[in-house]
Amino acid sequence: MYENLLSIEGGIEELFVDPDPDKARAAFRKKERGLKNKVTSVKEAVDLLIKDGDYLAVGGFGHVRIPSAIIYEIVRQGKKNLGLAGHTSIYDSDILASAGCMDRCDISYVVGYEIRGLSKSARRAFESKKIRKTDWSNCSLAWRFWAGSAGLSFVPTRVLLGTDTFKHSAAKTITCPFTGKKFAALPALYPDVGIVHVHRADIYGNCQIDGMLVSDSHLARASKRLIITTEKLIHNEEIRSNPSATVIPYWCVDAVVEVPYGSHPANMPGEYWFDDDFFKMFLEMGKTEEGTKKFYDEYIYGVEDFDEYLEKVGGFKKMKKLRAQEKLIESGS
């Protein structure tokens, strides 16, 4: 039983992104080096930087510090045939997949909402062959971003080995030239577009993040184009007064958009807690196709932009409540 898995030398699923480091260097060579003002709108960032067929990587942790405003706008603009690094990708992948924006996904975690259970709408999307799938683990995708950020074509690791996750990946085994030990070689991942929501950024794209970075410093560096949404814009002087806090440097960044509460309904560490009521409603509506359609009509297609969406989900009053919850303040209201 399972013996065939022990000596398998390569995964059988599709490798969606070319790991060739020279092709990546050619793309990075063209990136802007100057300190230029990159502030733009959500609409324009999505319109100019995300093309049909692009492969996306989304920062944060699926329902923590995700760039919701950009995700909704991708759906609103009807982008098609997108690929996605499903790296603990929860609400973000659900919204894109259930809207039919995606045709391929490197999966390490989708469909589940951790303690809240599974999403029916995401299940319908990912159980269909309309989305081509290749499986990985969370850190194998994180390490693939790392290999990209380091300008390499692969990284040797000790995960995946002996399992169906390896079989249904696009990894290969490799023998260490020093020890003779077997490793899983993971191909570098160079996304076309990275999208990361941060706490603070200046107009050039120098970013500060509070709390865990997850894999975002690597994801940002490996991405050929990068969109940043930020809770607030700060002056360049603030960046320069504390350079050790810069976790994503401006030269990775192509667009900066100020979007307060831009991660709703997700948790934004130090700022606001999950909107539990909203997640309950979303997962409930997702149980039927009609419910899913109604959700998109009301909360995405039915609003002009993220400001209008925030009003719709409860406005300033709701945001104050979520801030108090995050800060463990008993507000009594």
Add this chain to the structure above:
Amino acid sequence: MISFPLAKGVVKMPDYNRLELMVCVGSRMLEDHSTVEVGTGVPMAATMLAQKLYAPSIIAIFEAGGVAPIMPGLPISVGDSRTFHKALMASTMNDVMETCQRGMVDYTFLGGAQIDMYGNLNSTIIGDNYQEPQVRFPGSGGANDLGSLCWKTIVITPMDKRRFVEKVNFITTPGYLSGKGAREKAGLPEGTGPYKVVTNLAVLGYDEQTCRMRIESLHPNVSLEEVKENCGFELLEAPEIRMTPPPTNEELRVLREEVDPEGYIIGRQ
């Protein structure tokens, strides 16, 4: 071998449910001052209970980068702000997994999935067609990484024939794979592997020679037969099968009032 047959109508059902019992027993497994990489779901509740009652200096590590938080409430996610509340470090996934890969993490504590007699876990699909499965589950998340790299894997999951199966549809996370020596043959780090399985009926461990799952301790009012009936493969038995002590009032109070007042874990049925 000791067994505890249920005398119908005689044994008074204690006032806790078996999920509460499972979380309490899980909390007792964790060793103070050890490093534990905590998976999502039930392990978060059991770890938080352990931190409050038995292992105040436990170093709980979360895959998004939280290291040794003092959790103010049950995290919803292994990446949310509660996983670095008053923590020693808010780091990165790469850092956490590299710490596992260099052998610094004693335990990983993983939640529910399909499991077989070698402790292999499936959290990816039900069905034979990978691209068009009957059910798509989340996938590995960090479980494959943790089950590959941490020294000992503890799994906590309710027990029934759908979950405890002869052969999993998909090995998402490695247990002992096909048996003794298989992990090393596959290239996984030496000396790592499954350690315990905490269920709603019993505590299971592994036979050293065969790497097969065995019954080590029966929960109160649970018979050996009931455990076997709820398992889809033949379970071995430890030389001495103990009885799990029931939950204490203090465990139940802290679990219900402080750890999971919303009933995310203990309210599931």
